[in-house]
Structure formats: C-alpha cells, structure tokens
Amino acid sequence: MNTTTLFGALAMGGVLVLAFLALAGFLVVLALFVVGVYNGLVTLRNRFKNAFAQIDVQLKRRYDLIPNIVEACKGYMKHESNTLEAVIAARNSAFSAANRAAQNPADPEAMKGLLQAEGQLTAGLGRLLAVAEAYPDLKANQNMLALQEELTSTENKISFARQAFNDAATEYNTKREVFPSNIIANTFNFMQAELWKVDKAEEREAVKVSFS
Numbered sequence: 676m677n678t679t680t681l682f683g684a685l686a687m688g689g690v691l692v693l694a695f696l697a698l699a700g701f702l703v704v705l706a707l708f709v710v711g712v713y714n715g716l717v718t719l720r721n722r723f724k725n726a727f728a729q730i731d732v733q734l735k736r737r738y739d740l741i742p743n744i745v746e747a748c749k750g751y752m753k754h755e756s757n758t759l760e761a762v763i764a765a766r767n768s769a770f771s772a773a774n775r776a777a778q779n780p781a782d783p784e785a786m787k788g789l790l791q792a793e794g795q796l797t798a799g800l801g802r803l804l805a806v807a808e809a810y811p812d813l814k815a816n817q818n819m820l821a822l823q824e825e826l827t828s829t830e831n832k833i834s835f836a837r838q839a840f841n842d843a844a845t846e847y848n849t850k851r852e853v854f855p856s857n858i859i860a861n862t863f864n865f866m867q868a869e870l871w872k873v874d875k876a877e878e879r880e881a882v883k884v885s886f887s
Contacts, residue, residue, distance in 0.1 A: 712859040719850050720781060723843035723868050727780035730836040730871070734773050734793075736829045741766045741800065744822050748803065751813040755806055762803050765796040786869035837871045844868035 745759050752759065772792035776785040807813055847868050851860035859865075 709859060712856045713863060716847070716850060716856065716860055716863075716865050719843070719847035720865065720868075723840060723847050724780045726836070726840040726843040727776070730833065730840055731773060731777045733829055733833045733836055734769070737826065737833065738766055738770045738773070740822060740826050740829065741796075744800075744819070744826065745803075747816060747819045747822060748807055748813060751810045751816075752806065755803075758799075758803050758806055762796075762799045765792070765799040768792045769796040781866055781868060783866060783869045786871075790869070790871065841870050841872075844870055 741762060745762055748755070748759060769789070769792040772785075772789040776782070776789040779785060807819075813819055848870075850856055851865050851867065
C-alpha cells in the first residue's frame with residue numbers, strides 16, 4: 676500500500692468516525708429531548724390530577740351535606756316529596772360519577788359523566804332551595820340556616836378549586852397540542868384533559884342558598 680492510499684484510507688476512516696460521533700451525538704440530544712418533553716407532560720398531568728383532588732374533597736363535603744338539607748326540609752315540605760327524592764337521586768348519581776372520575780381524572784369519559792351528573796345535581800338542588808323560599812318556618816330553622824351557611828362555604832370552595840383545575844388542565848392541554856411536544860404526547864398516549872365546563876346556562880352559577 677503506497678502512502679497516498681494509506682492517507683486516503685485514514686481520511687476515510689476519520690470521516691466515518693466523525694459521522695458516527697455526529698450520529699451518536701444527535702441520538703443523545705434527541706433522547707434527552709424526548710425524555711424532557713415526556714417528563715414535562717407527566718408533571719403537568721399530575722398537576723391537574725392533583726387539582727382535581729381538591730375539587731373532589733369539596734364535592735364530597737357537599738354530597739355529605741345534601742342528605743342533611745333534604746332531611747331538614749322534609750318536616751316542612753310534605754307536599755314536595757318528588758323534589759326531595761329527585762335531589763337525593765341526583766346526589767347519589769353525582770357521588771358515583773365523582774368516584775369514577777377520582778380514579779383517573781385524565782379519563783375524558785369519566786370527567787364527562789361527572790360533569791353531566793353534577794349539572795343535574797346543581798339544577799335539582801337549586802330548584803329545591805327555590806321551593807324552600809315559600810316556607811317561612813323552614814327559612815327560620817336554625818339547623819337549616821347552619822346547613823345553608825356551610826353549603827355556601829362549600830360552593831365557594833368548589834368554584835375556586837374548579838378554576839384552579841381548569842387552569843392546570845389548560846396548561847397541560849396546551850403543552851400536549853403544540854409542536855413538537857404533540858408528537859411525544861401522541862406517541863405515549865397522553866389524552867386531552869376534559870375541562871370543567873357547563874353547557875346549560877342555569878347550571879353555570881353556583882347554587883344560591885341565601886334565603887331572602
């Protein structure tokens with residue numbers, strides 16, 4: 676092998692080594708990028724799951740209050756049994772839906788089921804309290820007033836927790852939709868988070884529990 680051939684072989688070998696190192700470097704950078712985006716998505720998903728946990732705590736408080744409110748109304752609203760029974764049925768349905776959603780807040784179908792059940796409960800409870808306005812003795816009942824105050828506090832906490840959840844879920848959804856992190860999200864099946872939104876106008880407001 677002459678000198679020219681030797682130098683040519685060495686040069687070719689050097690090019691191959693550089694190409695290999697460049698490819699290896701690219702793969703390392705790509706792997707770090709994928710890991711970084713994946714971990715970021717996991718962090719944001721855990722954040723909105725934790726935000727839902729705060730909603731769940733307040734929902735459970737309201738579910739515990741509603742039977743007491745219905746019981747307080749029974750002695751005064753003897754002719755409103757259908758209204759009382761409807762509220763209890765809606766409460767039980769919402770309670771079951773909340774348990775399903777709490778197991779995986781990232782499941783859009785479970786969240787949709789909860790939103791529907793909560794909408795029905797909110798509407799039914801609102802109707803009950805509106806009917807209760809017609810009973811002066813009930814409005815003056817100390818137990819009912821205490822329950823009313825506790826329900827008001829709980830509704831306010833639900834509203835704040837719901838906003839925090841929507842903020843966290845929106846941040847996660849934005850991350851999973853923008854390029855190039857959407858590629859990682861789709862590859863690893865990061866599902867879109869369902870926002871807590873209400874379609875019917877009468878269900879948009881928190882339950883009004885103040886007797887005038």
